[in-house]
Amino acid sequence: xxxxxxxxxxxxxxxxxxxxxxxxxxxxxxxxxxxxxxxxxxxxxxxxxxxxxxxxxxxxxxxxxxxxxxxxxxxxxxxxxxxxxxxxxxxxxxxxxxxxxxxxxxxxxxxxxxxxxxxxxxxxxxxxx
Numbered sequence: 001x002x003x004x005x006x007x008x009x010x011x012x013x014x015x016x017x018x019x020x021x022x023x024x025x026x027x028x029x030x031x032x033x034x035x036x037x038x039x040x041x042x043x044x045x046x047x048x049x050x051x052x053x054x055x056x057x058x059x060x061x062x063x064x065x066x067x068x069x070x071x072x073x074x075x076x077x078x079x080x081x082x083x084x085x086x087x088x089x090x091x092x093x094x095x096x097x098x099x100x101x102x103x104x105x106x107x108x109x110x111x112x113x114x115x116x117x118x119x120x121x122x123x124x125x126x127x128x129x
Contacts (some may be wrong), residue, residue, distance in 0.1 A: 007096055026090035027114045034096050034112045036075035044071070050098035054079050088117035103119030 037056040044047060045068055056071050057079020058064035064072040081095070082088045092114040098107035 023091040024105040027092040030089060030094055031112060031114050033074050040073050040111050041071050047106060049108055050095055050110040060085060091117050
């Protein structure tokens, strides 16, 4: 019994670090996807400019039909910040906000971020693009 407890005491922190690394890696990949989708959206709809996160994907549990409101450039899970909506994805909450630069008539800049869903020792990275 004591041997099992010693092995568990060694293994559990390693498993938690592995989970944290996997979530950090997933969050970085999600940020890259959001940035790529924003650039694609801007190229496809230059008269509209950059857009919000939901418009880059689609509403949950619906068939995505490309349009300015649902561009289908990212999956619905990421576009809605998790399933259910706003619950986070892989331990992070994602957002993308468009804004007008000086003299612009359409949003010509955006800010995207991935912040930890929980503020504790397991999720420490904050990702911004």
